[in-house]
Amino acid sequence: MTVSTTLVAAPFFQELVEWLPRHDEPARPLVALSTITADGYPDTRHVLLSEFDETGFYFHTDARSRKIAQLTTAPRASFAVAWPELGRQLVVLGDTEPAPVSEAQRAYANRSPYLKTLAWLNSAEFAVLPLEERVEAWRTFDEEHQSDSLLPPATWAGILLRPTRVTLWHAHPATASQRLEYTLEAEGTWASSILPG
Template sequence: MSAAVELFDLHADGTPPADPLVLAREWLPGDDEPERPQVTLGTVGTDGWPDARTVLLTAFDETGFAFHTSAASRKVAELAALPRASMVVLWPGSTRQLVLRGDVVPDAEESVAAAWASRSDHLRQLAWCNTDELASLPRAERQQRWAAWAAANPAPGQAGSWVGYRLQPRELTFWAGGYDAASRRLQYTRAGGGWRWQHLAG
């Protein structure tokens, strides 16, 4: 994840941006940057228990924070049952975190296609080949099938199972550690057509 120049210091005095996406854009890489952030996506399992996994944050704007996956994945079934999720962005080795909570909606077709086009060959092959059936085979056979598929499909089109979603946050919490003071959170919560913010203990 590339470093961004911070225009607002969470420890500084003064009024933060009225729109949390202004601050999010300072922290997150632009959508055109090929190195995508890895984020933890939390959902509620169909059994009622919390569930989480790491996904790539493909893009974000006023319509939400986008991620893409296989339609056969467990998270898709969980989101169909309860279309709400959380997302945690962690800057390893740094003292920053961003936590999102909100509703999840299907991503637009053009955004799904753009996400596919931006994926590496390896990730595209995963979308086609990463099945429970393949996972159950001995290692040598998995390797043989993987290599055979790659040789037969040098430029695969978009997998039919490739789907996308956008988390539309109702809450964004920016966390910053501190060396000369306690860590601090800046939490934004939707309030009507705008946002309400407050500082909280870290």
């Protein structure tokens, strides 16, 4: 189900704005992102949540990666991220599509100098080089490129996850944890329910 809807009117949007950092904050949440293998297994890895807006959640990766191959075949994903010290967990499930080019470029520009270089060098061929060669190639690349003016490589791929289910888990030190769960209905409205934590 892909319903084009803006999340601004969603009952959880304001809470997400409070929980997630602004786009220009350098520290990004680390989330466990699950995709589906060709034989139907969930496949999970940690990635940075690059951005979040009224359309959905954005991740960035290498176009040659396993996760992109999986999303091409099965454009559905979920992610979970927790802030135990704040008594919070966010779980999101939904449909994926390539992120708009302008968003992917902005996310690249906001990446740290290290991550900008990584996007250029992080290939299968590079990974198997001896350590000294990898260090030397990295140093040479950094010497030859100004991080501020680096553009994303052709392999820079953005993923937009449009949520169909959003679950906000709240802990409370004096009572049981509780989940507020929102599910996107066919007509584009959000149904909510309260669940045990």
